[in-house]
Amino acid sequence: MARESLVAGVDLGGTKINAAVVDPKGVILAQDRVKTEAAQGFDAVSQRLSTLVRGVCQEIGIETSALDAVCVGVPGSVDDGSGQVHRAPNLDWTDAPLGPRLSDSLGTRVFLDNDVRVAALGEYAYGAGRGASTLVGIFVGTGIGGAVLEGGELRLGSRGAAGEIGHMVIVPGGPRCGCGQRGCVEAISSRTAMERTLHELAKEGRKSRVFKILDREGRERLTSSVIVKALREGDEVMAEVLRGAQKNLGLLVGSIVNLLDPDVVVIGGGIAERMGDEFVAPIRKVAHRRFLLQRDREKVRIVPAELADRSAPLGAAVLARRKLASPAPALVAAK
């Protein structure tokens, strides 16, 4: 009997690496995660990634060389031809040879793509966007990432740069964004932006419970879990900051719907994962008011992502299989 084709999908994030071995039906056979420890640099992180994939393979009793391919979703831009990570700000990598490095150490083909694109593909294939003809994915975390799929295919644009939804300007002259521009939605509605707003309000004497929770837990940065805890403890300042972020996300979604008229807008990321429709409903409400065509507006489903931390590994696995099946040569061939 022919061996079943297995691939590994990996989500390389700024704080954790999450890897899964996936069968042809999209069933995860084994999955595990480790901390990225990005501060240790490229060599250490690529080694941790290799060790993680090896460990996940061991769980089901195979060598990594038995995988048909590994596909890694990277938080940044990648070079399709060379297997280089062109730029990954959260990891502080520029032109890092991740593809060749992993291919050498794992003994199989390695493909790279952007983490948000693979997560959107995962939601399309197995999650909230199943069967969509046009899907828009918006992932709200430290930044805001986006991806557009048409007929299940990622829209790449003329230079491979399509889908940067987080950098659509919604407040001209607004807060400075990590990209250098002002007023991008990422600078207004991301978790980082909410954290900045909380600090600004604290300076005005409006103290959020968030700071007490951070002290209590010995944390420094605002996380999705801290946001949710503050809300559960009745923190009115956090609620107000969140409402502001949701309103601006609603304006963004409304504009995107007027442009693309998608059947599904999937909203993912840590806060959406934890709060589900409680996070998405206010966004949907604002978006609905901006729809130019009001008829059948419920046909545009604005919904939370369903797969949580499985979306990127599953999407990466789908992409690996597509790249294996396509006639174009692999990015990085196994030696």
Ligand SMILES: [Zn+2]
């Ligand atoms: Zn920006």
